[in-house]
Amino acid sequence: MSVRLVITDAMWDRIESLMPADPVRGRRWAHHRRTLEAIAWKYRTCSPWRDLPTELGSFQTAHKRLIRWAVDGTWERIFAAVLSAADADDDVGWTVSVDPTVCRGHQHADGAEKKGGATPVEPDDHALGRSRGGLSTKVHLASDSRARPLALHVTAGQAGDAPEFETVMARIRIPRRGLGRPRTRPETVLADRAYSSRAIRRHLRRRGIRAVIPQPADQVGHRLRRGSAGGRPPSFNPETYKQRNTVERCINHLKQWRGLAMRTDKLALAYQAALHLAAILLWARRRAGMINPWPE
Structure with missing residues (x-):
């Protein structure tokens, strides 16, 4: 069979040097490019691991590497x-937009061990929520002004948006080449009304970041009822706020991989690893001078 690949030569030139070296002892790694293609194929198609085409190698190798x-x-x-x-x-746009997206959980994502798992980085609930709508996971992310992800964080689907804001912001950490601390502070942060809280505005103000967040009607009414005691309304630039669509476009790019739009992984760390791979390839493809995020 013919397998459609996503990693072009230009993309591979950008990320090949970032791959881990072969271990000093033991067997050498299977070829990184083929293994990355195998993982990408699984999540692009939302297929079971055992259905991996033979051209992409062993499914055990790809799964273990992930x-x-x-x-x-x-x-x-x-x-x-x-x-x-x-x-x-x-090449990083520092007008950052923050928003979450809910991804439906497949029934195969349920049933992982709840406590005492093999990996300490795995949350107890496996970032899988249960509600009347079924199983779900929420992906909280920040994107730059060109619709590319800067930070990712997964929680259970019922988690609130605002409580995870500082966690997402803390994950924006870009090391500088040469001397200097990693860059962690955007120039401007755009977010919708769900993030309009005193705590979030105080957090951004303390870090010297401009906030462009509209107030919901109930907060506006409460401030007006208090009169002069309600204080001044927070600054808001509607023209700048129009750029918030970048995070929606970033979500659309990631969800073109069906295995990310619908989670089948039992472990949150596997699902988040797939998100990171999609983000890596998205940056590599955009920076290779291509217009479309994924090949047709």
Whole structure:
């Protein structure tokens, strides 16, 4: 059979040097490019691991690589290195938009061990929520002004948006090449009414970040009823707020992979690792000069 691949030669040139070296002892790694293609194929098609085409190698190899690099933080390090390269080329838009998206959980995602798992980085609830609508996971993310992800964080589907804001902001950390601290502070943060709270505005003000967040009607009414005691309304620029669509476009790019739009992983760390791989390839493809995020 013919397998459609997503990693072009231009993309691979950008990320090949970021791949881990072969271990000093033991067997050498299977070819990184083929393994990444195998993982991408599984999540693009939302197929079972055992249905992996033979051209992409063993499904056990791809699955073990996904989990192992999730546990030791390799995916996050590669993602940080890709962002660092983009920042060195002045290719990161620092008007950042924050928003979550809910992803339906498949029945195969349920049933993982609740406590005492093999990996300490796995949350007890596996970032899988249960409600009348069924199983779900929420992906909280921040995107730059060109609709590319800067930070990712997964929780159970019923988790609130505002309580996870500081966690998402803390994950924006782009190492600089050469001397200097990692860049962690955007110039402007755009978010919808769900993030309109005193705590969030105070957090951004303390860090010297401009907030462009509209107030919901109930907060406006409460402030007006208090009269002069209600204080001044927070500053809001409707023209700048129009750029918030970048995070929606970023979500659309990620959800073109069906295995991300519908979660089948039992472990949250596997699902988040797949999100990081999609983000890495999205940055690599955009920076290789291509208009569409994924090939047709």
